[in-house]
Amino acid sequence: MKNLLTIAGSDSSGGAGIQADLKTFAANGGYGMSVITAVTAQNTTGVSAVHNIPPEIVRAQIDAVFNDINVDGVKIGMLSTADIANAVADAMEVYKPRILIVDPVMVSTSGSKLLSDEAVEVIKNRLLPLATMVTPNIPEAEYMCGQEIKNIHEMGQAAQIIGDMGPGYVLIKGGHLKENANDLLYNGRTMTIFEGGRIHTQNTHGTGCSISSAICINMAKGMDAVLAVGEAKKYVKTGIENGLSIGKGNGPIHHFYDLWKTSDPNVEIEFKCIEKE
Ligand SMILES: Nc1ncnc2c1ncn2[C@@H]1O[C@H](COP(=O)(O)OP(=O)(O)OP(=O)(O)O)[C@@H](O)[C@H]1O
Numbered sequence: 187m188k189n190l191l192t193i194a195g196s197d198s199s200g201g202a203g204i205q206a207d208l209k210t211f212a213a214n215g216g217y218g219m220s221v222i223t224a225v226t227a228q229n230t231t232g233v234s235a236v237h238n239i240p241p242e243i244v245r246a247q248i249d250a251v252f253n254d255i256n257v258d259g260v261k262i263g264m265l266s267t268a269d270i271a272n273a274v275a276d277a278m279e280v281y282k283p284r285i286l287i288v289d290p291v292m293v294s295t296s297g298s299k300l301l302s303d304e305a306v307e308v309i310k311n312r313l314l315p316l317a318t319m320v321t322p323n324i325p326e327a328e329y330m331c332g333q334e335i336k337n338i339h340e341m342g343q344a345a346q347i348i349g350d351m352g353p354g355y356v357l358i359k360g361g362h363l364k365e366n367a368n369d370l371l372y373n374g375r376t377m378t379i380f381e382g383g384r385i386h387t388q389n390t391h392g393t394g395c396s397i398s399s400a401i402c403i404n405m406a407k408g409m410d411a412v413l414a415v416g417e418a419k420k421y422v423k424t425g426i427e428n429g430l431s432i433g434k435g436n437g438p439i440h441h442f443y444d445l446w447k448t449s450d451p452n453v454e455i456e457f458k459c460i461e462k463e
């Protein structure tokens with residue numbers, strides 16, 4: 187079993203952030219560990235408060251894990267402030283994980299800002315050069331490269347600009363496109379497009395967190411980047427298709443559909459209890 191670490195924010199409603207990452211690791215057969223950078227008071231309609239964890243406590247959590255346990259892959263999500271981002275970068279420079287997936291989380295599905303502008307600079311200057319892969323969505327990629335993205339051609343241009351910042355791979359996620367959900371992977375030389383039909387649902391809370399965690403465990407298992415992204419996209423697609431209509435806003439994806447094989451709460455599962463003397 188692979189040991190995976192997520193360094194990210196907590197989502198009280200359980201659909202995104204640390205909670206999505208741990209569910210994704212578990213659903214894909216991994217052992218999940220977590221370093222919490224911020225606690226968000228959040229539900230399916232938005233983020234109402236954020237409490238940032240002191241950078242030295244973020245660093246202490248990372249040290250506690252790495253000093254004891256072999257870490258096969260790290261996924262980084264919400265970093266909130268430049269101080270937290272610097273603390274994480276300091277630690278990554280020391281521990282140099284073999285697989286490091288950086289999801290430059292800036293805004294929640296519901297539209298709340300989760301990262302300061304100064305923290306974006308730390309991600310660009312310090313974390314991207316260490317990253318195996320960076321996984322921006324379209325608004326994040328636009329912010330990072332300073333260009334508007336309206337189609338697959340402009341996704342490719344943005345991937346090249348972000349690729350020059352130093353990561354091994356850039357995956358630009360197309361969940362914010364209108365007509366499809368195509369993602370684009372760039373490795374510094376070639377582009378691979380993952381075609382995905384758009385599923386019409388509002389239950390997409392946590393798609394971005396989940397795909398980056400699925401890529402992390404897939405690459406830790408030894409898959410190459412193209413296979414890891416393809417399998418992760420299938421996993422998230424199943425989760426969206428069977429998304430959970432809980433709450434009044436964007437419900438979460440179903441992280442365990444393939445394990446439980448039903449999202450219908452009316453399906454009763456029979457248990458037989460055998461009592462032994
Ligand atoms: N409605 C949809 N139908 C099909 N695939 C989708 C849909 N929405 C998102 N995806 C897929 O989910 C993955 C995550 O993409 P997305 O652009 O939504 O990330 P994100 O904006 O970072 O997510 P989050 O909402 O968690 O912040 C991508 O593979 C994307 O193509």
Ligand SMILES: Cc1ncc(CO)c(N)n1
Pocket residue numbers: 194195196197202203204226228263264291293294295300391392394395
């Ligand atoms: C804590 C957290 N991380 C990431 C996201 C991105 O969806 C979110 N909504 N909340």
